Amino acid sequence: MALAVAFGLANAARAAADPRAPIVLAAASLQESLTAVADAWARLGHPRPILSFAASSALARQIDAGAPADLFVSADEEWMDYLAQHNRLRPGTRVSLLTNRLVLIAPAASRIRLAVAPGFPLARALGPGRLAMADPDSVPAGKYGREALTALGVWSRVERQVARGENVRAALALVARGEAPLGIVFATDALASPAVRVVGLFPATSHAPIRYPVARLARSDNPEGEAFRRFLLSPQARATFRRFGFGLR
Amino acid sequence: MLSSEEWGIVALSLKVSLVAILLTLPIAYGLAWQLARGRFPGKVLLDALVHLPLVVPPVVTGWLLLILFGANGPVGRWLEAAFGITVMFRWTGAALASAIMALPLMVRAMRLSIEGVDRRLEAAARTLGAGPWQTFRSVSLPLSLPGVLAGAVLGFARSLGEFGATITFVSNIPGETRTLPLAIYAALQLPGGDAMVARLAGISIALSLLALILSESLARRGHRHAGGGDGA
Structure with a gap:
């Protein structure tokens, strides 16, 4: 009991004193743009998010297996749906962020x-x-x-x-x-x-609209994750994504 | 139990590994012989170079193959111009990647067996009038043969498992370069692909186990044959 309290206090103290960098898993196509956004976020005095890029499919499977990450940015809605069905997303945090061609x-x-x-x-x-x-x-x-x-x-x-x-x-x-x-x-x-x-x-009518949703993961306990998710929706971040050729939702 | 697609993957894997090992066998034996018997400057360097694929990240090997053997690579262009052979995106490229990754293990096993050949038997053959080539053919080679086979089987097992260099070099093409590990990787990314992953992984483990047991028993026999003393 005493141990649990001490542990909790130590955790709380650490969280207050030293915000942990959030871990972001993102579609490979976001490599340059999201890196630039994370750099801008770090320049504002926040811990620099740790970014891991791979195929959305590979990342979704890792998240489903319990990867300890905070945010997921997918290159399609289907993989986000897959995680939602498996209760891996925090309800109310899923937003459609970008579009592409x-x-x-x-x-x-x-x-x-x-x-x-x-x-x-x-x-x-x-x-x-x-x-x-x-x-x-x-x-x-x-x-x-x-x-x-x-x-x-x-x-x-x-x-x-x-x-x-x-x-x-x-x-x-x-x-x-x-x-x-x-x-x-x-x-x-x-x-x-x-x-x-x-x-x-390719004509936009030849395929489903390409949308990049972002969501916070159910097991994320790092408030920096939520703060960075909100920053992704800010005018500053959106201007950066636009500079790299993305469309905005 | 397996679908025809899965049998195709197993067959392709066996073909790639078999060709890789058959191609590597004489090269590996030559290298093993030099490392076991040769005395020449740079032997330590050759030894290290042969072992390099064992320790270098496989993706580095794959990248080097890509820039050397790709359609724009110097070796790739020459092969195409001289023999009309392309390895890029082909199963032959997968075999090449597997061969390079298997080479160190094969050389190690063969070298041990060559070092284990009782040199008094070779000397005896020479005193009975056999030339160097005949001595090699009728004494050294047969005595080291179980070790050679053990090395080949071990290399075969290694090559069945080759992933990093292959996917970097020849990508993941169904029916052409999608061997067992690549198929497992692709199935891992499919929702509901778990059953296929489990089946292919089971086959992978069974084949590897079989090869390891075969290789080990061959190596033991080789030790008995060539070992100086215990009834050779």
Whole structure:
């Protein structure tokens, strides 16, 4: 009993004296933008959030397995829904934060010209090459990509040529290095790499709207997590996200 | 019990590992022989280089393969131009990554067995008039053979488990480079993929266990055969 009280007091004292840095798990496509937002937050005198980037699918599975994190920013609503169904989110903290678009990219030096439209000759443009994209079975950028190509009626013709990256940045790297002649990534990813150029923008009607929800995790006990979540919605943070090419909700 | 997709993954894994080991076998034996018997400057360095894939992060090995053997890499371009071979995004690339990761384990096992060959038997063969090549073929090689097989099986097991270098180098393509570990990784990210993960993990463990037991029993036999004294 006495031990428990002493322990509680020590915890409270530490929380008051030394705010802990919140741990944020975020979609790989947020790498540069969220880092910039976290830097700005730290400059305001807060402990710098610890950021971990990976495929939303991989992060969702880690959270479901009990990862001790405070916030999750997903690149699609589905993985957030999955965590909500498993009671891993703190009720009332889920907000749709950003939007994005899907683009077809090629290495910067490539001369490929293609109009992204129904039935467009993607297979012919690829030739024997691979189409780099995030894993269409699970990773958001890949799921949107498959949805868009299916809607445009070309998925079945290129399906066997897809090189699946473990997240969208792995797909971006394959095109940037010239190993794949074409790839599908988010518009913001293409903007982040000078080694690729955008061949075409996928029609917004060809896939579900790309939305990035943020939520605080049920097991988060760090108030800094909530403070940083609110900062993500502030005009300052939103201006930063816009600078990196994201749309705002 | 397994779906046809899962059998396909197992078959691909076995193919990749088998090819990796068959390709590495002569190279590993040559290196093991040099490290066991050779006297040359730089032997310590060669020893360290051979063991490098065992300790360097697999993602580093994968990255080096990517910049050397990729479509724009110097070796990749040469292979394509000279032989029309591409390894990038192909199962052959997965085999190459596995081979490099398995090499140190194979060399270690083979080197031990070569060092265990009783050199008096080789000397006896020479006094009976056998040349160096005939001595190697009829004495040294057969005596070290169980160790060679033990090394090959161990390398096979290692190569079945290869993940980091493979996913970095040839990405995760179903039917082409998606071997057991990569398939498990992909299934882990699917909601409801747990049953598939469990099945594939079970197969992984069973295959590894089998290979380890086989390798160990071969190594013991090799010790009995080549060991100086206990009834060889």
